[in-house]
Amino acid sequence: xxxxxxxxxxxxxxxxxxxxxxxxxxxxxxxxxxxxxxxxxxxxxxxxxxxxxxxxxxxxxxxxxxxxxxxxxxxxxxxxxxxxxxxxxxxxxxxxxxxxxxxxxxxxxxxxxxxxxxxxxxxxxxxxxxxxxxxxxxxxxxxxxxxxxxxxxxxxxxxxxxxxxxxxxxxxxxxxxx
Amino acid sequence: xxxxxxxxxxxxxxxxxxxxxxxxxxxxxxxxxxxxxxxxxxxxxxxxxxxxxxxxxxxxxxxxxxxxxxxxxxxxxxxxxxxxxxxxxxxxxxxxxxxxxxxxxxxxxxxxxxxxxxxxxxxxxxxxxxxxxxxxxxxxxxxxxxxxxxxxxxxxxxxxxxxxxxxxxxxxxxxxxxxxxxxxxxxxxxxxxx
Numbered sequence: 001x002x003x004x005x006x007x008x009x010x011x012x013x014x015x016x017x018x019x020x021x022x023x024x025x026x027x028x029x030x031x032x033x034x035x036x037x038x039x040x041x042x043x044x045x046x047x048x049x050x051x052x053x054x055x056x057x058x059x060x061x062x063x064x065x066x067x068x069x070x071x072x073x074x075x076x077x078x079x080x081x082x083x084x085x086x087x088x089x090x091x092x093x094x095x096x097x098x099x100x101x102x103x104x105x106x107x108x109x110x111x112x113x114x115x116x117x118x119x120x121x122x123x124x125x126x127x128x129x130x131x132x133x134x135x136x137x138x139x140x141x142x143x144x145x146x147x148x149x150x151x152x153x154x155x156x157x158x159x160x161x162x163x164x165x166x167x168x169x170x171x172x173x174x175x176x177x178x
Numbered sequence: 179x180x181x182x183x184x185x186x187x188x189x190x191x192x193x194x195x196x197x198x199x200x201x202x203x204x205x206x207x208x209x210x211x212x213x214x215x216x217x218x219x220x221x222x223x224x225x226x227x228x229x230x231x232x233x234x235x236x237x238x239x240x241x242x243x244x245x246x247x248x249x250x251x252x253x254x255x256x257x258x259x260x261x262x263x264x265x266x267x268x269x270x271x272x273x274x275x276x277x278x279x280x281x282x283x284x285x286x287x288x289x290x291x292x293x294x295x296x297x298x299x300x301x302x303x304x305x306x307x308x309x310x311x312x313x314x315x316x317x318x319x320x321x322x323x324x325x326x327x328x329x330x331x332x333x334x335x336x337x338x339x340x341x342x343x344x345x346x347x348x349x350x351x352x353x354x355x356x357x358x359x360x361x362x363x364x365x366x367x368x369x370x371x372x
Binding site: 019031034039042 | 186189190193194196197200201204206209211241244245247248249252253254255256257
């Protein structure tokens with residue numbers, strides 16, 4: 001048997017791709033990016049080997065579209081200095097990280113996520129928005145699973161500072177104009 | 179900005195509709211399909227640029243049938259309700275007894291050789307009439323190939339549109355039907371009473 005109908009591919013993976021894109025580029029741009037992802041995939045589909053990992057293939061295309069969208073809209077965060085080192089005890093860090101992860105899982109904080117540097121933003125989005133494993137996130141971001149985990153953790157740490165008010169939020173976006 | 183999972187289902191439905199339209203504009207929609215209501219349950223109707231290529235009856239395994247179409251014709255197969263509108267309208271009229279023939283076109287690519295010739299003969303059978311498998315075999319060029327004519331009908335990719343239900347046994351018995359003998363009897367009854 002050859003490739004399954006593309007319709008089946010959309011049924012199986014459409015929701016995951018939407019979650020990946022909503023997490024990485026936000027609701028407003030996710031629909032367009034979803035269309036671009038599946039149109040690109042449909043174009044290439046007849047050449048796909050039948051034993052390919054279709055899910056990983058689609059997530060990779062979605063990731064490229066997400067990066068394209070973010071760059072096109074100029075919302076890529078300009079790298080800035082590292083956030084102030086956290087002075088709070090480790091146990092508090094863990095508590096706050098748990099709070100941040102809860103907030104992300106229930107749909108909060110994504111405005112703040114959009115302000116993170118690109119690698120942290122995508123690592124947080126893919127881990128906590130799309131529930132991808134660090135192996136896959138590392139593959140997408142072109143780094144090791146450990147480096148992906150560190151990026152996600154660093155992103156969550158910055159968000160924690162915003163959430164807890166334990167310090168001034170790190171400046172991660174340089175405003176243009178005025 | 180927030181992640182709202184509750185609207186994901188409805189968002190996906192409209193995203194898929196839009197994808198089918200864009201795929202068509204881009205020339206990437208090789209086979210379009212959609213469910214079409216019938217008194218027997220949902221039919222899955224597949225169309226190409228040439229016309230109706232496959233009608234999956236309620237008694238069939240729909241997923242397997244669509245997978246077979248993808249394997250035979252093209253994996254660029256998407257649900258695209260707007261492409262199936264003409265077939266949907268005509269089938270609706272047929273089931274209401276208001277249509278006696280279809281002019282949606284037939285894509286014959288899923289049939290070949292003797293079977294294709296036999297089904298071409300079946301396509302010529304008039305509404306409300308029946309013919310025997312032997313008649314169909316003769317029209318296809320081999321009067322002795324009654325069994326092959328039966329197998330052509332049993333594997334008709336586009337039942338109803340190509341009316342293989344109008345082919346019965348020479349002794350007057352109904353013979354088999356992919357959609358089950360009850361469906362065959364009801365279709366013939368519909369045509370007699372309309």
